[in-house]
Amino acid sequence: DNTDETVNVDKQITLDVTDPAKIGKTGMVCFTGGYLSSRMVGEEILLTCNWQQYVNAVNFDDPATFIPQYGTLDSMKLVEGENIVCPEELSNLRYTVIAKVDSKTLEVKDTAALLSYSQELYVSRDTIFATHAFTNRTELEENIFQTVSMTEITGISYAGEKLEILGSVQVEGRVKDQYSMDQYNGVLRVAATTTKQTQQHYVSGRPSGPMTDWLQTLGRKTNCSLYCIDLNSWQVAASVENFAPEGDEVTSARFDGDTAYICTAEVIVLTDPVYFFDLSDLTNITYKETGNIDGFSTSLINMGNGYLLGIGRENWSTFKVEIYKETETGVEGVCKYTLNNTGYSEEYKSYYIDRENQIIGIGLCFWGGEEYPGFWYVLLHFDGSAFRELAVIPMDDSGTLIQEMRGVVIDGWLYVLANDFHIQKVW
Numbered sequence: 001d002n003t004d005e006t007v008n009v010d011k012q013i014t015l016d017v018t019d020p021a022k023i024g025k026t027g028m029v030c031f032t033g034g035y036l037s038s039r040m041v042g043e044e045i046l047l048t049c050n051w052q053q054y055v056n057a058v059n060f061d062d063p064a065t066f067i068p069q070y071g072t073l074d075s076m077k078l079v080e081g082e083n084i085v086c087p088e089e090l091s092n093l094r095y096t097v098i099a100k101v102d103s104k105t106l107e108v109k110d111t112a113a114l115l116s117y118s119q120e121l122y123v124s125r126d127t128i129f130a131t132h133a134f135t136n137r138t139e140l141e142e143n144i145f146q147t148v149s150m151t152e153i154t155g156i157s158y159a160g161e162k163l164e165i166l167g168s169v170q171v172e173g174r175v176k177d178q179y180s181m182d183q184y185n186g187v188l189r190v191a192a193t194t195t196k197q198t199q200q201h202y203v204s205g206r207p208s209g210p211m212t213d214w215l216q217t218l219g220r221k222t223n224c225s226l227y228c229i230d231l232n233s234w235q236v237a238a239s240v241e242n243f244a245p246e247g248d249e250v251t252s253a254r255f256d257g258d259t260a261y262i263c264t265a266e267v268i269v270l271t272d273p274v275y276f277f278d279l280s281d282l283t284n285i286t287y288k289e290t291g292n293i294d295g296f297s298t299s300l301i302n303m304g305n306g307y308l309l310g311i312g313r314e315n316w317s318t319f320k321v322e323i324y325k326e327t328e329t330g331v332e333g334v335c336k337y338t339l340n341n342t343g344y345s346e347e348y349k350s351y352y353i354d355r356e357n358q359i360i361g362i363g364l365c366f367w368g369g370e371e372y373p374g375f376w377y378v379l380l381h382f383d384g385s386a387f388r389e390l391a392v393i394p395m396d397d398s399g400t401l402i403q404e405m406r407g408v409v410i411d412g413w414l415y416v417l418a419n420d421f422h423i424q425k426v427w
Contacts, residue, residue: 009073010035010049014106027106030076031097032069036119044109045101046128046158050119053093068097068113083112085154085165089134090116098128098156100163110163112156124183126159127166127231131175140198144218149195151175153188155231167234171227172241179299179348182255187237188229189279191262193249194242195222224250224264228282238282243275251312254300261308261331265296274300274310274324276331290331295320298346303382304355307334311344311351311362319344321360323382337380337387341367347403354409358382359390363405363418377407377416379426390427396420 009030016026033051040046051068059065067084069076079097096117100109114130122129132152139145151174155166173192175181180191198219224244230237248264255261258280264273274297277287295318297310307323308331314320319342323334343365345351352361361379379391395405396419407416409426416422 009033009069009076012038012045012047012101012106014103027104028072029101029106029108030071030073031099032076033095033097036096037121039123040103041158043103045099045103046123047099047101048119048121049097049099051095051097051113053095055093058093066093068095068111070097070099070108070111079111079113083110083163083165085112085114085117085130085168087116087132087134087152091132091134092116094119096121096130098158098163100158109161112163112165114154117154120178122178122181122183126157127183128156128158129181129183129188130154130156131181133174143201145199145201145215147197147199148172149174149193151190151192153181153190153229155188155234166231169229169234169236171225171229171236173225176250176253180250180253182260183231184255184257184279186231187282188231189255189260190227190229191250191253191260192225192227193222194225195220197221222247222249224248224262226260226262226277226285228279228285238285240277240285240287243287244273248273251296252298252300252310254302254308256302261300263297263300263310263312274308274331276326288331290324290333295322297322299348299351301348301351301353302355303353303358305358307358307382309353309360309382311360314338317341319364321362321380321387323387335382335386339364339366343367343402345403345405350403350405352379352407352409358384359409361407361409361414361416363395363402363407365402375402375405375418377405377418377422379407379409379414390414391424393422393424395422 012029014027016024031049033049036048036050038047067078071077096114099111117130117132136148152170154168157164173194175192182189199215223242225241228238244264247266251265252263260277262275273289275287275289295314297312299311301309303309310322319339322336324331325334345363364376375395377393380387381390405418412427414424414426
């Protein structure tokens with residue numbers, strides 16, 4: 001709830017629902033900004049919020065104008081300075097705020113704030129990892145510069161009573177999302193898209209007008225790299241750099257124990273190799289690939305039984321779900337399901353994944369054709385060789401967002417919730 005008229009805050013409220021006829025509020029805690037996500041860890045809530053500040057609103061005589069706050073409406077506290085992570089180069093004035101909150105009393109046990117970091121966090125069993133994207137710029141000759149995309153990764157432990165900032169490391173490239181990172185046996189594995197550009201700086205002006213300066217890009221190269229970071233030293237222990245064809249970028253990644261799957265694509269020509277990495281020996285990382293498959297996957301999901309599920313596009317207008325299987329010589333496609341003129345949810349949490357029965361559910365939006373107009377929910381079954389439609393359910397399209405559709409199968413019945421609600425027997 002962030003509708004308070006006097007203070008721009010997000011209010012987290014607990015309710016006692018023991019008696020449905022007498023539901024009552026039992027607690028409330030407030031944070032400046034807006035809610036991002038939360039999860040239960042034992043008896044505590046890990047809560048993340050977002051607070052955006054603007055230059056013209058900052059008054060350095062008043063810390064409340066540039067430091068996030070938490071507490072109650074009549075007693076807001078500043079996040080302590082020692083718990084604020086501020087990189088050397090800022091790309092914005094947005095904070096990502098992390099809080100440990102007692103789930104019963106809503107007492108805030110500790111907070112941390114990351115300035116100019118991504119709002120999307122990777123949370124392992126004991127550590128929160130956040131990313132800050134920036135650019136290194138070096139002058140090659142007069143007015144000619146090379147820019148290199150970089151990412152700073154910071155780890156914050158939530159295992160103890162307090163949040164503890166563990167350390168930071170910088171790697172070349174951009175980290176797409178939380179699924180491009182994974183902590184395993186004291187090592188953080190990271191998939192990143194690297195970009196190097198050569199640019200020329202021009203300055204010009206007219207007698208009757210202001211001076212103008214701009215950058216012209218003379219050349220641009222992208223590729224993909226995998227980094228393994230030792231979390232004891234916060235140093236890169238091993239890496240495989242530029243493993244994809246030039247021009248490719250990371251579109252999705254999935255880590256599973258000692259293995260990693262990374263899908264790359266050159267987004268102009270839409271080719272889709274999936275790389276399988278063996279990370280069991282960091283002194284000898286090996287990998288193999290599928291070769292070029294039409295399209296690319298924005299999500300890679302372990303379906304069990306040696307199968308990998310890719311959800312994405314075959315081309316810019318065609319939705320694709322594809323099953324891959326690891327072989328002795330590579331990772332090859334088994335089968336795919338496609339729909340033309342279709343938008344799909346790229347939000348992993350919106351998918352229904354039943355590994356035991358090899359079932360996938362996803363919200364879709366059809367923008368052309370008469371067969372499937374509007375918004376639909378599709379439930380697919382993989383039988384070991386092909387996909388079969390179990391249900392294709394039309395949804396109310398008034399204000400519907402495909403990433404907010406949710407489906408679940410219980411005792412053979414499919415329940416789908418969006419702006420409306422549907423139940424259908426599927427077996």
